[in-house]
Every structure is written in structure tokens, then in C-alpha cells.
Amino acid sequence: MKKSFFAALALAAVFCGTAMAKDELVISTGVNMVAGKFDPVLGLGVWGPDILHCHLLKPGKDNLLEKDLAVSEKISSDGLRYTYEIRRDAKFADGTPLTARDIVFTYEKTKASASATDLTVMESAKALDDFTVEFTLREPSSLFPHSLCFVGIVPAHAYHEEYGSRPVCSGAWRVVDFQKDQQLILEPNPYYYGKKSPFRRITILKIDEDAALAAAQSGQLDLVLINSEYAHTAVEGMDLLSIDVLGTLAVNLPVIPEGTAPDGSRTGNNVTCDPAIRKALNIGINRRQLVERALNGMGTPACSIGGGTLPWAAHIDFKDNRVEEAKKLLEDAGWKDTNGDGIREKNGLKAEFTITGRSNDLDRYNTVVALADNAKALGIRIIAKSAPWVECRKARAVPTCWSLGAPSPTDFRLYYHSSNINKAVINNPASYSNPEVDAFIDQAMSATDQSAANVFWRKAEIRAAEDVPILYISRPQNNYLVRKGLRIPPLNKIPVRNQGLTVIENMNEWSWDD
Amino acid sequence: MNKSLLKYLSGSLTRMLLLLASASTLSFFLVTASPMDTVDAFLDEVNVSDEQRAHIEEQWDLDKPPLQRYLIWAKHALHGDLGRSVSLHQPVASVLRERFKASLLLMGTAWTLSGALGFLLGVAAGMYRGSWIDKVIKTFSLVLASTPTFWIGLLVLVVFAVELRWFPLGLSIPIGHLASEVTWGERLHHLVLPALTLSITGVANIALHTRQKLIDVLESEYVIFARARGETLGQILRRHGLRNIALPAVTLQCASVSELFGGSVLAEKVFSYPGLGATAVEAGLHADAPLLMGIALFSVLFVFAGNLSANLIYGFVDPQIREGGRSNV
Numbered sequence: 001m002k003k004s005f006f007a008a009l010a011l012a013a014v015f016c017g018t019a020m021a022k023d024e025l026v027i028s029t030g031v032n033m034v035a036g037k038f039d040p041v042l043g044l045g046v047w048g049p050d051i052l053h054c055h056l057l058k059p060g061k062d063n064l065l066e067k068d069l070a071v072s073e074k075i076s077s078d079g080l081r082y083t084y085e086i087r088r089d090a091k092f093a094d095g096t097p098l099t100a101r102d103i104v105f106t107y108e109k110t111k112a113s114a115s116a117t118d119l120t121v122m123e124s125a126k127a128l129d130d131f132t133v134e135f136t137l138r139e140p141s142s143l144f145p146h147s148l149c150f151v152g153i154v155p156a157h158a159y160h161e162e163y164g165s166r167p168v169c170s171g172a173w174r175v176v177d178f179q180k181d182q183q184l185i186l187e188p189n190p191y192y193y194g195k196k197s198p199f200r201r202i203t204i205l206k207i208d209e210d211a212a213l214a215a216a217q218s219g220q221l222d223l224v225l226i227n228s229e230y231a232h233t234a235v236e237g238m239d240l241l242s243i244d245v246l247g248t249l250a251v252n253l254p255v256i257p258e259g260t261a262p263d264g265s266r267t268g269n270n271v272t273c274d275p276a277i278r279k280a281l282n283i284g285i286n287r288r289q290l291v292e293r294a295l296n297g298m299g300t301p302a303c304s305i306g307g308g309t310l311p312w313a314a315h316i317d318f319k320d321n322r323v324e325e326a327k328k329l330l331e332d333a334g335w336k337d338t339n340g341d342g343i344r345e346k347n348g349l350k351a352e353f354t355i356t357g358r359s360n361d362l363d364r365y366n367t368v369v370a371l372a373d374n375a376k377a378l379g380i381r382i383i384a385k386s387a388p389w390v391e392c393r394k395a396r397a398v399p400t401c402w403s404l405g406a407p408s409p410t411d412f413r414l415y416y417h418s419s420n421i422n423k424a425v426i427n428n429p430a431s432y433s434n435p436e437v438d439a440f441i442d443q444a445m446s447a448t449d450q451s452a453a454n455v456f457w458r459k460a461e462i463r464a465a466e467d468v469p470i471l472y473i474s475r476p477q478n479n480y481l482v483r484k485g486l487r488i489p490p491l492n493k494i495p496v497r498n499q500g501l502t503v504i505e506n507m508n509e510w511s512w513d514d
Numbered sequence: 515m516n517k518s519l520l521k522y523l524s525g526s527l528t529r530m531l532l533l534l535a536s537a538s539t540l541s542f543f544l545v546t547a548s549p550m551d552t553v554d555a556f557l558d559e560v561n562v563s564d565e566q567r568a569h570i571e572e573q574w575d576l577d578k579p580p581l582q583r584y585l586i587w588a589k590h591a592l593h594g595d596l597g598r599s600v601s602l603h604q605p606v607a608s609v610l611r612e613r614f615k616a617s618l619l620l621m622g623t624a625w626t627l628s629g630a631l632g633f634l635l636g637v638a639a640g641m642y643r644g645s646w647i648d649k650v651i652k653t654f655s656l657v658l659a660s661t662p663t664f665w666i667g668l669l670v671l672v673v674f675a676v677e678l679r680w681f682p683l684g685l686s687i688p689i690g691h692l693a694s695e696v697t698w699g700e701r702l703h704h705l706v707l708p709a710l711t712l713s714i715t716g717v718a719n720i721a722l723h724t725r726q727k728l729i730d731v732l733e734s735e736y737v738i739f740a741r742a743r744g745e746t747l748g749q750i751l752r753r754h755g756l757r758n759i760a761l762p763a764v765t766l767q768c769a770s771v772s773e774l775f776g777g778s779v780l781a782e783k784v785f786s787y788p789g790l791g792a793t794a795v796e797a798g799l800h801a802d803a804p805l806l807m808g809i810a811l812f813s814v815l816f817v818f819a820g821n822l823s824a825n826l827i828y829g830f831v832d833p834q835i836r837e838g839g840r841s842n843v
Contacts, residue, residue, distance in 0.1 A: 026690055037603045046560050114573035114600075116557055118566040164603040177692040180612075181788050185692060203690040206786070220689075390554050403559070414561045423564040425554060 022512065023200040025486075027223040028215060030500040034206040036180050039164035040152030041109045043116025048498045049505040052169040053152025054192075056084055056103070056133075057145055059407035061492045063246075064311050065145055065450060069098070069153065079140030079448040084148075085132050091191035092155045093174035100127035105156035107135070117150050118410075140446045142453035146408030172197065172508035181206055188508065197508040204504075222483040225500040228298040228363065231479045238481040241488065242298060246306045246405035247497025249367050250472045251355055252395055252415075252429040253278045261422045266397035267431060271353045274346070276333030277380065278468035283318070284326025285374040291474045293373075294366035299476040304465060305412065306405040307475050309494045312457040313409075316465050326378050337379050344379040352381040356392040356400040363476045364401040371473065395429040396422070402429075404470070406496055409444070409457045416464050417441050430469035437464045478502050485513045519829075526825075530818050534811055538591070539584065541810040542803060546580045550801035556600055574600060587804065596808045601800030602793075606808035609793060614812070616686060617789035619701075620781070621774050623709040628716030629767045635717065636724025637759070641747060643729055651721060658718035663777050667711040667784040674707060681707050686787050708785040712777050720766050727759040757831060764827050771820030775813055 032048055044050045060066025067073070069090055074083040090098040107125040110117050121144055123136040137144060158168045167175055174189040184204040188197040207215050207224070216224040216235045224238075231240060255278070256268040271277055287301030300307060301320075308315030335344040335351055344351040355372070357365030365386045372382035385398075392400040404411060414420050418433035437460045444456035478500050482488060489509050495502045553570055562570075571577045575586060590597060596606035639651040658666075675681050682688070686704050687696045731737060731754065740750050779791030790809065797805040828835045 024690065039603055042603050043560065047558065114556075114570040115566075116560045116562065118562040120563055120565045120569070161598070162604055162608060177694070179687065179693055179788070181792065182686065182786065183689065185690065201690070205689060389558070390550055393554060393559075411561050414563070420564075424562060424567045425551075426561060427564070 023198070025199055025202045025222045025510075026205060026220060027202065027504075028205045028207040028212065028221055029223075029225045029480075029504055031206050031208065032499055032501055033204045033504070034178075034181055034184050036178065037164045038167040038175065038178075040117075040150075040154055041106065041113050041115060041159070042164065043150075044164075045150035045152050046116045048501045049496070050150075050152045051171055051173050051504055051507060052167055052175065053154065053171045054090060054098075054194075055150070055152055056086070056148040058149050059493065062311060063309075063407040063493045065149070065407075068149075069103075070148075073145075075448050077448070079142075079446060080137050082135045082137070082144060083128070083132065084134075087193060088131055089193050090170065091193075092158070093169040093189045093191060094155070094158065095191055096155060096157065098153060098155070098170055099130045100133040101130070102153055102156045103127070103133045105159070106151060106154050109154075109159065110151055117147065119147060119151075122147075140448065142445055142447045142450065143408060143410050143413070145450065146410060149407070173202075176201070192508075195508050198511050202507065216481040222486055223488075223503070224481045225503075226479050226481055228296045228476065228479055231296060231298045235481050238483055241480045241482045241503070242477040243480070243491075243502055244300065244309075244494050245475060245478055245497040245502055246310065246407075246494050247403040248302045248305055248307060248405045248472055248475050249364060250305070250402050250404050250470050251368070251371070252399045252402065252470050253281070253468060254396060254399065254430050255433075255467065255469050256431045258397065261396065263422070265394065267422065269353055269397055269399070270349060271351055271380075272399065274333060274335075275467065276329050276335065277351060278471070280326040280329045280378055281375060281380065281471055282468045283320055283322045283329075284378045285371065285471075285473075286321040287473055288321075290367060290370045290374065293370040295363055295474065295476045298479055299474045302472050302475045304461065304472050306494070307472075310405065310407070312454040313405075313412075314458040314461045314465075316462065323377055330379065335379070342376065342379065343381045350381070351379060352383070354383040354385050354398050356385045356387045356395070356398060358389050358392050358401065359386045360389070361403075364403070367473055368401050393426045395426070396431060399429070401473075402470075403497055404472075405475075407493075409453075412457065412461065413441050413445070415470065416460065432464065432467065432469035434464060434467065487511050487513050522825075526822055530815075530822075533814055533818060537810050537814045538588070538807050541807050542584050542587070543580070545801055545803040545806055546583075548801060550799070552576060552600055552801045552803065555800040555802075587807065591811075596811075597804035599797070599802055599805035599808075601796060601802040601805065606804050609805060610790075610808055610812055613788065613790045613793050616787070617778060617782075617791070619705060620708055620712065620787060620789060621778055623705060624712035624716070624778075624781075625767070625771070625774055627709065628713035628770070629720065629763070631713070632717040632720025632767075633724055633763050635721040636763070637728060637751070637755075639721065639725040640728025640732070640759070641751065643725075643732075648725075652725070655718040655721045658714055659722065661715070663711060663715055664780045664784055666714050667708075667781060670707050670711050671784075704787075708781045708787050711784070712774065712781045715777065716767075716770050716773070719770070720763050723762040723766055724759050727762050728755060731755050731758045760831050761828065764824055764831065768820045768824030768827070772813075772817040775816065 038044055038052055040050060040053050045055065054069045056068060056070045057065050058068040069086050070084040071087050072085040086100065092098055104125045104127045107119065107122065111119040111122060121137050121139065121141045123138045126134045128134050153170050154163065155168050165178060169175060169189055172189060172192050172194055173186040175184065176187045177185040183206065186202045187200065212224050212226045213230045213233060215221055216226065216238055219237060253272040254269040255273055257273045258268045258270050261267045291297060291299045291301055303318055304314060304316035306313050308317065330344055334346045337344045355368045357368040368384040372384045375382045414427045416428065416432055416437055418438050420427035421431050421433060440456045440460035440463065444453045444460065447453035447456065478497065480503055487510065488503065489506060491506055495505060552574065553567060575583050587597060599606050599609050602609055635651050639648045642648050682704055687693060688700055737750055737754055740754060778789055781787065782789045782791045794809045797809060
């Protein structure tokens with residue numbers, strides 16, 4: 001409370017007397033863009049949209065893969081060799097041409113570094129000539145082209161160990177000045193091959209969540225990311241822009257009973273391992289109501305990953321809030337409330353478990369709280385607990401609320417394939433294992449054609465959904481207050497949630513209305 | 515330069531090296547023992563394969579036992595390489611340099627301000643003991659001494675930035691301005707409120723101690739004798755007072771270097787002023803061992819330098835201490 005009052009107060013007056021020219025914008029999209037770490041080699045493109053670099057491919061219209069830097073793609077029939085020809089007019093912000101040599105450098109550097117970009121499947125990258133690059137894989141992987149969207153190309157001649165603070169850019173924008181944790185000042189990259197922004201300069205400020213509304217009210221900002229709880233507050237001179245995003249709030253429900261993983265950590269949950277509990281929750285909760293209560297109505301109910309908007313995901317939709325049916329399901333499975341305390345029991349075990357919500361993401365914690373309220377009507381007691389992400393993410397025994405959904409199906413495999421059980425801390429948090437699903441995922445992986453792969457991804461998803469290892473709930477929106485007259489064209493796709501960064505993805509296409 | 519001073523300095527240097535070694539050991543094992551996982555903190559919500567995770571751990575030597583990791587770090591540190599911060603993706607040395615530059619201006623200004631102001635107020639109150647000046651200064655100091663820094667920060671903001679609008683409320687430079695375009699005037703304009711806030715609590719301490727010491731001095735027999743000889747208050751202060759009352763002020767001022775370090779964390783947070791304090795918090799939250807150890811070493815050096823300078827100044831101010839040092843060492 002103290003902090004938020006402070007921050008709000010601070011911003012109410014910080015902007016006095018700094019009116020900007022019309023060809024400059026001052027915006028705030030949360031804290032991420034001003035944290036630095038603009039190094040694609042370490043994973044910039046994995047954490048959020050990378051508007052500073054260009055990529056071989058990009059998720060285009062409807063999240064289908066599109067060519068960005070690449071002009072042609074050739075995949076060998078064994079799925080082990082991917083060859084890309086690139087555009088000849090691409091240049092870095094320092095004017096030097098971008099060649100296949102830079103691409104090879106970027107990929108090899110990324111693979112060798114401690115990077116969040118996972119290139120383990122790539123064997124090698126090789127420049128066939130100045131404008132052709134060939135990747136060799138260790139095994140066929142239809143996910144590989146998706147990783148080409150994450151790796152922004154850095155210059156081989158100007159990469160240094162502090163690149164993350166002073167990047168030489170290859171995308172639509174270049175960094176003019178960066179004052180860590182304060183502001184990032186961007187100008188259009190004059191050498192960018194794509195659309196150039198009409199704005200001379202855009203300043204991205206760091207503003208805490210609490211202070212965002214005050215910042216908007218100060219009238220000095222042209223765009224501000226705000227929390228859903230302020231979405232209905234009118235601010236003079238600004239309009240609300242709500243962007244639908246892929247990030248689907250979902251809770252993993254461990255399908256195995258309590259036990260110990262090989263590394264000694266706790267795994268499984270005696271209540272959620274009963275399919276009746278999982279299925280009853282799936283059909284018995286009221287997702288519409290959860291959106292109203294937890295997200296202030298700023299979101300959409302979702303029964304599956306991405307709510308059916310992803311090219312590789314199935315469109316699963318069913319009627320929920322079937323309380324009576326859910327109750328019957330529980331009764332039939334032996335879950336009965338024998339002592340009249342409102343919570344069902346079975347063989348002396350109470351239908352009671354804890355779900356954690358990430359403490360610095362209010363939407364998630366609120367969703368867990370609302371979910372607990374919904375579950376009470378079914379006779380299941382859910383204890384909502386707010387915890388830091390480092391604790392939440394160890395969710396094999398105590399489920400947590402995740403935000404799932406990306407243009408690439410990479411995560412789907414890590415969450416559903418049985419080979420990922422007990423791997424890498426957060427993989428397959430439900431410990432879900434189903435040979436049919438595994439087989440579909442394997443087939444999708446070895447496909448050389450994206451649309452063929454997508455057929456298998458969808459089959460895997462539909463089959464897995466029957467077992468409800470993950471309970472999908474809703475998709476919150478990203479909300480912004482935008483100055484009247486600033487035109488932000490639609491993205492033609494549902495973007496990733498990205499802690500509010502979504503909107504800057506097409507910042508080079510923004511303009512003033514005439 | 516005399517021999518005893520050299521001897522004293524070399525002794526201090528040995529102590530400092532021991533201190534650095536133990537501080538780095540302690541902070542390393544504290545980070546290692548904390549439940550925070552470096553790779554988890556780095557990846558945040560990003561999901562990678564088990565293989566990639568192992569690769570990251572290998573790159574950061576996390577696959578090695580803690581003792582070996584510490585020794586590797588120590589070896590590099592002795593060669594001047596403090597390693598890379600895993601949370602900021604930057605070499606630790608450059609983070610320290612960058613952050614210290616911002617903090618130094620803030621802490622240096624606050625330190626000088628609190629020392630000078632505190633001493634003057636203390637002298638004034640002591641000289642006119644019991645008068646209204648004394649009462650005002652005493653009340654002022656007692657109120658300040660019992661007020662937390664962040665609350666003062668808030669108050670200062672409300673008055674000078676929100677109501678009067680004389681100063682900006684946050685950041686170290688104006689919005690939308692390139693760091694290279696910013697003038698010293700603008701920098702100072704942004705520095706005033708955080709520096710004032712940070713110095714204000716130190717003032718009270720020094721003023722009250724100086725006042726008490728001056729009162730003691732004025733009641734001493736040699737001052738009574740001086741009065742009897744007909745010296746004025748100003749003469750007494752110059753000839754017999756300043757040297758004697760400087761000691762507590764110097765002690766407090768130099769010891770306050772460590773407090774300054776802690777206080778700057780709050781002041782930086784309140785005024786969104788980027789500095790070392792905020793970085794230390796970040797390093798802890800990300801289990802960023804190299805950065806945390808870098809900051810620990812740095813603050814040890816800083817505080818040690820503060821205390822050492824106090825000891826040296828004693829020698830210059832007070833011949834008794836100088837002589838005592840000679841006979842002991």
C-alpha cells in the first residue's frame with residue numbers, strides 16, 4: 001500500500017513540463033523493456049518480442065510461420081537439413097551488410113552460450129555462400145523452424161561481452177540511449193528493410209504496475225500498460241486498448257499419487273491423481289465467472305491452450321458450470337461428504353489440496369482464489385497460496401497457475417510428453433504419461449512439413465484433454481491506455497502475453513491519425 | 515611519513531585482505547545455501563529441455579561442487595576478473611563501475627552535506643546552550659534522528675516536488691533525454707532531493723554528539739581558565755574547542771559510511787535512482803553469486819576505507835592518539 005501510494009505520487013508530478021514534440025512518443029510497457037539484457041544470443045527473443053533484431057522467420061498472420069530475413073526455405077526429405085536463402089538488402093544499424101556469416105556466428109554463439117534459447121537439436125550451421133545458410137540437425141524436429149523466430153541476428157564483427165547493454169541492432173529499431181531501469185530511447189533503424197516508423201524517437205519508461213494509472217493521468221505518456229483492475233477507469237485524452245493474447249491461465253493437476261522423484265523432490269498429489277476430481281473440476285467450474293471475478297472481466301474463458309486460436313492447437317470447447325453433473329461424477333467415484341463439513345472424503349482422504357499463484361502476477365493469484373471459491377460448490381477444498389515464482393514453479397506436488405500458449409508447440413511437448421517427467425524442474429508438472437499422446441507428439445516432431453506436424457499436435461492435444469492433466473481456465477487481456485489519435489494497427493494474430501510487452505511488436509507501424 | 519604510520523598501514527592492509535577473503539567466502543556460501551536456484555531465476559518462465567539446462571549449468575560451472583566453484587572464482591578474482599553477472603548478463607566489474615558512478619555522486623553529496631551541516635549545527639547549539647537556537651536545533655535533531663529515511667523521502671517529495679514543483683520526483687536524468695545530452699545542471703536538479711533525504715538522518719547524529727562534546731569542553735577547567743584570562747567565546751572555540759570536538763564528529767562521519775550504504779538502498783528505491791543498493795537487491799533475488807560477491811567485496815572495501823580514514827584523521831587531529839599509536843605498535 002505504502003509503495004503504491006508512493007509510486008503514484010512520484011509519477012503524478014515527475015512528468016511536469018516535459019511535453020514532447022509530436023514526432024516523439026513516451027510510452028511505458030511495464031518493467032521488462034528497461035531491464036536491459038538485449039542480447040539475442042542469451043535468449044532475448046525467448047523472453048519477449050525482440051524489436052531490435054531481425055530473425056530468419058517470424059510468427060506471421062494467425063501465428064503461422066512466415067519468412068522475415070529468409071526468402072526461401074528448403075528442407076531435406078530426411079528432415080535433417082534446413083537451407084535458407086536470405087535477403088540481400090538487410091543491414092545492421094551501423095550500415096554493414098548482414099550476411100550468412102553473421103547468421104552462422106549468431107547460431108553457433110547461441111548454441112555454445114548459457115542461453116534460454118534451446119538449440120540442442122541443432123548440430124551445426126554453415127554458410128553455403130554470402131546469402132545462404134544451412135542448418136544440420138541431430139534428429140528431425142519440426143520445432144526447429146520455430147526456434148528460428150527466437151534468435152535475433154547479431155553482427156559477427158561487433159558482438160562483444162556487453163552486447164546486452166549496447167546492442168548493434170538489425171531490426172526495426174536501434175538503441176540510441178539506454179539508462180538501465182530508467183528509460184530506453186529508440187530511433188528507427190535507417191537501414192531496416194521493413195517498414196520504417198514515422199516517429200523520430202520513442203522513449204520507453206520504466207513504471208511500476210502500481211504507478212501506471214497515475215502516469216496515464218499525468219498526461220505525459222502516449223501509451224501505458226495498466227492492470228486489469230484499472231481498465232474501467234476513464235482517463236482524459238486516452239482510450240482503452242485491450243489486446244487478446246495467447247497466454248492461457250491453467251493449473252497443472254498431478255495425475256500420479258504422492259511419491260518421491262529420483263532427485264528426492266516431492267511429486268504427485270493424492271487428490272488430483274483421481275481422474276474424477278480432475279474431470280469434475282473441468283466441467284464443474286464456471287470459467288465465465290472466473291474471468292469476471294479474477295480479471296475484472298478483461299479476458300476470455302478458455303477450455304484449451306490458446307483458446308483454440310493457435311494453428312497447431314485444437315479448438316476444444318465445451319459447456320462448463322455443469323455443477324450437478326460434476327457432483328454426480330464425484331459421488332460415483334466414491335467422493336462423499338460424510339461428516340457434513342462441505343468437503344468430500346474418500347477412504348478417509350479429504351478432497352483438499354493447495355494451488356499456488358505467482359506473487360508478482362496478480363491475475364494468476366486472483367484466478368486461483370476464484371477457482372477455490374468455484375470448487376467449494378463441488379465439495380472440493382482448494383487452498384490458494386501466493387508464493388514467489390521460484391517456489392511456484394516446483395509444481396509437481398503442489399500445483400500452480402501457469403500462463404501457457406505460444407506460436408510454437410515447443411512447450412506443449414515439454415508439458416505433455418512422458419519423457420519429460422521429472423526433467424528440468426518445470427517440465428511435465430502433472431507427471432502425465434500416455435503412450436498415445438507420446439506417439440502423436442513423436443509423429444509431429446518428425447514431420448518435415450508444418451501443416452502435417454500441426455495435424456499430429458492437434459491429435460495429441462485432443463487425446464490428452466480427455467485426462468485433464470492441465471486445467472485450462474482463461475486468457476487475460478493486456479490492457480493499455482493509448483492517447484487519442486495514436487493509431488496502433490492490429491497484429492493480425494493473437495500475440496504472446498509477454499508481461500505486457502505485446503503491443504510494441506508492431507511499433508514501427510504506429511502513426512498519428514490525420 | 516614516519517615508520518609507525520607505514521607499519522600501521524601495512525597492518526591495516528593485512529586486516530583488509532583477511533576481511534575481503536572472509537566476506538567473499540561468507541557471501542558465497544550464503545548464496546549457495548539459499549533456496550534460490552540460479553538457473554531457475556535466469557530462465558524465469560521459459561521452458562527448456564533437460565539437456566539445455568545441463569548445458570547452462572555447465573557453462574556456469576554449477577555442475578561443480580561449491581568448494582571448487584569458490585576456488586575458481588577466487589583464482590579469477592585475484593587476477594582482477596570478478597566474473598559475469600548471470601542476472602544482468604554483464605561482467606560484474608562493469609556493473610559495479612556503472613552503478614557506483616551513480617551511487618558515488620549521491621552518497622558523496624549526502625555524506626559531505628550531513629557532515630558539514632551536522633558539525634555546524636552542533637557547534638551552534640553547544641555555543642549557545644540553553645538559548646532558543648539550541649532548543650530549535652535540539653528538537654530538530656531529535657525529530658530527525660527518530661525518523662526513518664523513506665518517510666523523510668516521502669515528505670520531501672510531497673513538499674518540494676508535488677506541492678512546490680521545484681524538483682522532479684524520480685530518475686537521475688530527464689525523460690526522453692540522451693545521457694550524453696544531459697547537462698550537469700539537470701543532473702544536479704535530479705540529485706537534490708535524494709541527496710537531501712539521504713543526508714538528513716546523518717545530520718542529527720553528528721549535531722547532537724558535537725553539541726554534547728562542546729558543552730563538556732566549555733565546562734572544562736582549561737576553558738574556565740581561558741575565560742578568566744579574558745578570551746572571547748569565539749577565541750575559546752578556535753583555540754581550545756574545535757580540535758577536541760572534532761573527534762566524535764570524525765568518528766561518526768566515517769562510521770556512517772556503512773549506514774550510508776544501507777540508506778542509499780531506500781533512497782534509491784524511493785526516487786527510482788539507479789545505484790548499487792538496488793543492484794544488490796536484484797543480485798540476491800536472482801541468486802546471482804558472482805554479482806553478490808562483487809558487491810560484498812566492494813562494500814567491504816568502501817566501509818573499510820571509511821574506518822581507516824577515521825583512524826588516520828584521529829592521528830592528525832589528536833596528538834595523544836598519535837603518541838599512543840607509536841608506543842603500542
